[in-house]
Amino acid sequence: MDRFVRALIQWQAGGRPEPARTLPVAQLRDRYAAQAAHVRGEATRDAGIETKDQLIDGGDGEFGVRTYLPPTDRGRLVTYLHGGGWTVGDVDTHDPVCRRIATELGAVVVSVDYRRAPEHPHPGPLQDGIAASEWADRTFPGRHHVIAGDSAGGALAVGISMHHRDHGGIGFAAQLLVYPPADPELRSQSARKYGSGYLSEVDDLRWYYDQYVPDPARRTDPEINLLGADHRGLPPTVIGTAEFDPLHDEGVELAVRLAADGVVVHHVPAPGLVHGYLLMADIVPAASVATRNVLAAVEQMLAQVPMAQ
Template sequence: MDRFVRALIQWQAGSRPEPARTLPVARLRERYAEQATQLSRGSRYAGIETKDQLIDGGDGEFGVRTYLPPTDRGRLVTYLHGGGWVVGDVDTHDPVCRRIAAELGAVVVSVDYRRAPEHPHPGPLRDGIAASEWADRAFPGRLHVIAGDSAGGALAVGISMHHRDHGGVGFAGQLLVYPPADPELRSRSAREYGTGYLSEVDDLRWYYDQYVPDPAHRTAPEIDLLGADHRGLPPAVIGTAGFDPLYDEGVELAERMAAHGVLVRQVSAPGLVHGYLLMADTVPAADQATADVLAAVEDLLASAPTAP
């Protein structure tokens, strides 16, 4: 394990934080935002121009934040933040989106989707679909990537499946960083790394309870990604972390996509834990892992000759 990550784990153990599942949602969101701020040392891309606005998703308004790259290379990324569908927002993931805009030369549309438990499934997914359609209209003619980390990565796959099935946005690729893919959390990594590695498997189960309260609905393909039909989806870059309870799910998702004919590249970060994108300013290995997944997306886009 990376020594900086080990230090973070030891620091967290010493502070004895209350498990996410025991906190009121409002306090949990505050704590997540505080932790994101502590991990960020101020974005190296602070000068990027941004614009916040509300858009209408059809059943209500939600926010998006648009980032304009310093060097525009004709690309577009719709980004869904992580946080178990319950916490996180465009502010917690602001450094991530600034980096994507700068390093890929892409306009980035970060989606402040409405969150569970106030807005359970399919609310966040519908917001993501509407945001990707809005982005495609607002910035036409670009190579469009659907992207997200953690819960946002699962939303990104659901958005891809929706547009495949309904003839919507034609994505050039998917960027999925440590996405949850099995709502039953049955993997070896969930057992081995489910306690003491910053992301607790019992909290992950609680997040599913907030997002999809009825277990009968967790067999839907946009929830059970390992049981979904991935045929016809765009090429994907899947980032995994070696000490993540979701590690095996990411590996298996890559394998299942490849078996369905999807061009997939799995980018492993062996010494890291879930959430490493938010650690890039403080953990050198996380900085490198973030660079690695973005380099993989760069390779993917370089092989796409024209916007779909």
């Protein structure tokens, strides 16, 4: 394991934190925000990026988006869904991630502050993500549009892609999924092997599913059980996984199933790292490298897509 990650694990363990599943949601959100701030550096804030926060209509209410304008615009657009178990996280916790994407891809980034569970269970966050992707496509037309997300946001990104495929909507140039959850039953070997002591606890992951999909019957929905979905016709996909992650094997299996359904897939492993490494890129050198690697894979895919006329 990367020595900086090991130090983070020791730092967190030293505080004897209560498991996420035992905390009130408001307190858990505050803790997640504080942890994200702890690993945030200043480097990504000095990139000459302009941002704008605004509210947009989700059909049954408003939610927020934050738009990032890159210092060098290369005609790309990324709609980004943050991680946090559909329950925590927001545009602030993932601000450094979106700044990196904007800078390294030369892309306008629309970060979605979707309404979260348990107040807004499935399919609420997914519907917000769909509305945000449509808003982004209308507001910044004629660009290579990438749908992207990390962790729970990665699962939302796949659901958004499936919606547009099935309804003749946006033809995304690519999708970026970083350590996405793909099996609500959490049956993989990595869930057993790395389910405790690696920053992301598998029992907490089960609790997050309970918040987002309280009706067990809905967990077979293709937007939730990604391993059981029909992936045909989805956009070229970059999947990033972390070695010491309960969700590692799900990401690998999702890559296999996408490829079996004819999707172009580039799997980017992150040796020595844990779930959530995108948020550590400012202070963990290996996480910075892994972040660059997944974005380089997206860059390679976009370079092969002709510009729209």
